Each structure stands twice: as C-alpha cells, then as structure tokens.
Amino acid sequence: MRWLASVLCILLAGGVSGSLLTGQMEKTDVQIGRKLTREDLQKEAAKHFKRPVDAVVSKAGKPNVIPELNGIELDIETTWARFMEHGEEVPVRYVYKQIEPKVKMTDYPNLPVYQGNPEKNQMALMINVAWGTEHLDGILQVLKANKVKATFFLDGSWLAKNQEVAKRIVAEGHEIGNHAYSHPNMAALSPDQQKQQIVKTQELIRTELAVDSKWFAPPSGSYNEMTVRLAREQGMGTVLWTLDTVDWHKPPKESIINRILPKARNGAMVLMHPTEPTLDALRIMIPELKKKQFKLVTVSELLSPIREVE
Structure with missing residues (x-):
C-alpha cells in the first residue's frame, strides 16, 4: 500500500x-x-x-x-x-x-489516552527515559534488527545531559515524547509548576532535537485535569499505558515477558524503561508479538485514525 x-x-x-x-x-x-x-x-x-x-x-x-x-x-x-x-x-x-x-x-481535549482503537492490530512500545544510558544502545539495536519503531519519552534533565544519545534515537527513526523535566509528581504541583515542567522539556526537545513532541507522558502516571490541559496548550495529548512491565523494579526478564505476552491485545500501549531485563525481554517479546500478528508502531501511528487496507 x-x-x-x-x-x-x-x-x-x-x-x-x-x-x-x-x-x-x-x-x-x-x-x-x-x-x-x-x-x-x-x-x-x-x-x-x-x-x-x-x-x-x-x-x-x-x-x-x-x-x-x-x-x-x-x-x-x-x-x-x-x-x-x-x-x-x-x-x-x-x-x-x-x-x-x-x-x-x-x-475530548481534557481527557488522556490509555490505548489505541481496539480494531487496529497494532501495539506501541512506550520507553520512558529519565536515567542512565547503558542499556539504550542494546535496546536500539534490538529495535533496529526487528524493524520496529518505538516512542521514547524523554525527561528534560536527562536530555540536557545526554543530547547525543537522544539525537541517535531520533536519527534511527523513533518518535520523541515529553516526560516532564525532573520526574515530578505532577498532580502534587501547582499549575505554574506543572507548566514549567512541561514547557521546559518541550523547548529543550525543540532546540536540541528539532522535534515537536505530540505526546506527554506524566511521570509515574501522576496527573490531573490541569496536567492534561497544560499539555494540550503545548500541542500535546496526554498518554498513559495499557500494559506495564514494572521493569523499574528490575525483575527477571521472564516476569516482564509474562506481564505482556499473555495480555497483548489490539491497541495496547506498553510501558517500559531502559533496564537490562527490559533489553533481554525485548529480544524475546518482539518476535513473539509479531508471531501473534501485532504490528509494533509509534504512539502517533497507533492513535492515528487511519485504517489500513487489509
């Protein structure tokens, strides 16, 4: 097509x-x-x-x-x-x-999104990046080898220190999202503080990566209606997740795989972070999801209204 x-x-x-x-x-x-x-x-x-x-x-x-x-x-x-x-x-x-x-x-501009339309046989990998770089190279290699594009949500303070790594993510065709600036509890912040977190990272992404992020992923899933409104003012929808790897606990790769594969479904957005067990799990999960006929796409493609011709 x-x-x-x-x-x-x-x-x-x-x-x-x-x-x-x-x-x-x-x-x-x-x-x-x-x-x-x-x-x-x-x-x-x-x-x-x-x-x-x-x-x-x-x-x-x-x-x-x-x-x-x-x-x-x-x-x-x-x-x-x-x-x-x-x-x-x-x-x-x-x-x-x-x-x-x-x-x-x-x-519905004041509501977040947790999943794509269930009639699309697609899923999206949401990779939140707020610390470290040691496992990103491996993750990028696995994605490239499997011809998969993901959406990386970048913490602004991480981006300020790791611009070259972020540029590589963009160069390899992945989507960039906004993950606030200092990984705060957004719902506990004042409107002005929330706006600062969102805008500071959005401006940094534009300046350093020449990208306009379309999606905001609130750290730890903490948000309120004001969070969604402020993100919308910056041209972004607010997204959370359908399935959570809970990989920040650094469980065995089998735990991550068992959290995702049995529950994989049309429109699911899978939350993960750049950890070693995530890298090991991705090597297994991506081929298995493809065997189940899921297409792994960016958040923007998943949430797009475009219907593919079968």
Missing part, C-alpha cells in the same frame, strides 16, 4: 454518514479483466467496506478517551477509471477512501 497525492474525495450515494478525508490509498488486490462491469465493481465494494468508529469515553479507571478509527470505502469511480485506462492486461489497483467518524479524540 502506498499513499497517493492528496485529492478531495466525494462520498458516493448510499454511503455512511460522516465526512471523507482528503486523500486516497491504494492496494493491488486482483487483476481486473475487461469482462468486469461497474455493477461487479459495486458488489466488490460491499466486501471492502468498513464503517467508521467514533471515539468513546472509557470509564475504566480514570475517565479516558479511546481514539476513533476511520472507515474504508472502495472508490468505485477512480478504480473504474483506472480499469478503463489500462485494460485487462495490466493489474489495476483498487483505490480506497477513508471516511472520518463523527466523534473524534479531539472532541
């Missing part, structure tokens, strides 16, 4: 209510022959159709929002035009349209 140049798509009569995104996506499915009719293509479209899924508020634990997921519709007009242009001897790509849901994650 590859992305086409953005074009404005028009919803066909009889489609689902909701707006269409600007843009198309395509995938080679079958070679279409001259005997195919428009009616045949319309029947085929019904097999490929997926309804959009609205964002919803979950009340499991603290209130949080589960992101929306776009619908998918076969673009009959564009696909038919390609068929007519290329003829039966040339494989013709089906062209799809993404359909936006009515309710989106951005409709």
Whole structure:
C-alpha cells in the first residue's frame, strides 16, 4: 500500500454518514479483466467496506478517551477509471477512501489516552527515559534488527545531559515524547509548576532535537485535569499505558515477558524503561508479538485514525 497525492474525495450515494478525508490509498488486490462491469465493481465494494468508529469515553479507571478509527470505502469511480485506462492486461489497483467518524479524540481535549482503537492490530512500545544510558544502545539495536519503531519519552534533565544519545534515537527513526523535566509528581504541583515542567522539556526537545513532541507522558502516571490541559496548550495529548512491565523494579526478564505476552491485545500501549531485563525481554517479546500478528508502531501511528487496507 502506498499513499497517493492528496485529492478531495466525494462520498458516493448510499454511503455512511460522516465526512471523507482528503486523500486516497491504494492496494493491488486482483487483476481486473475487461469482462468486469461497474455493477461487479459495486458488489466488490460491499466486501471492502468498513464503517467508521467514533471515539468513546472509557470509564475504566480514570475517565479516558479511546481514539476513533476511520472507515474504508472502495472508490468505485477512480478504480473504474483506472480499469478503463489500462485494460485487462495490466493489474489495476483498487483505490480506497477513508471516511472520518463523527466523534473524534479531539472532541475530548481534557481527557488522556490509555490505548489505541481496539480494531487496529497494532501495539506501541512506550520507553520512558529519565536515567542512565547503558542499556539504550542494546535496546536500539534490538529495535533496529526487528524493524520496529518505538516512542521514547524523554525527561528534560536527562536530555540536557545526554543530547547525543537522544539525537541517535531520533536519527534511527523513533518518535520523541515529553516526560516532564525532573520526574515530578505532577498532580502534587501547582499549575505554574506543572507548566514549567512541561514547557521546559518541550523547548529543550525543540532546540536540541528539532522535534515537536505530540505526546506527554506524566511521570509515574501522576496527573490531573490541569496536567492534561497544560499539555494540550503545548500541542500535546496526554498518554498513559495499557500494559506495564514494572521493569523499574528490575525483575527477571521472564516476569516482564509474562506481564505482556499473555495480555497483548489490539491497541495496547506498553510501558517500559531502559533496564537490562527490559533489553533481554525485548529480544524475546518482539518476535513473539509479531508471531501473534501485532504490528509494533509509534504512539502517533497507533492513535492515528487511519485504517489500513487489509
């Protein structure tokens, strides 16, 4: 699947209510022959159709929002035009349209996110970095060997001392998130103190790494409504985790593996830190998660409404 140049798509009569995104996506499915009719293509479209899924508020634990997921519709007009242009001897790509849901994650700006949409067979590794560098090299090597991109949430005071390591993380294609400046208990701070923690790290990330972080991960999961609002003012959503490795206790790698693999599920965000048992566990967990058909992606990709064509 590859992305086409953005074009404005028009919803066909009889489609689902909701707006269409600007843009198309395509995938080679079958070679279409001259005997195919428009009616045949319309029947085929019904097999490929997926309804959009609205964002919803979950009340499991603290209130949080589960992101929306776009619908998918076969673009009959564009696909038919390609068929007519290329003829039966040339494989013709089906062209799809993404359909936006009515309710989106951005409709709940004061709620954090604990997971991606459960219809996406994706998971995200959230690596919070607030101390040390000794195991980061190994973790980066494991991620690279397995062609996995993760999201590293950087503590500002750590970044100030380890800029070259952070630049390597960026250079290797991983996402950077904000993890406050001095690993505080955010919920216990005044609004001004919270803002300072968030802004100081955000500015450091921009200055040193030329990156605008999209996500804030509060240290130790401590936050209140003000935390979420302040992060939003800086252009970030607030994210927590679905599954916790509890690796900061430095348990045996088997403990980490057993905490994650049996509970792995669509949309899960996995919290971890750069420890030795985490490194050892990742060598086993990543291949096993892939065997279970999970795609390991960044937090931004997981929480994106874009639906992949199967």
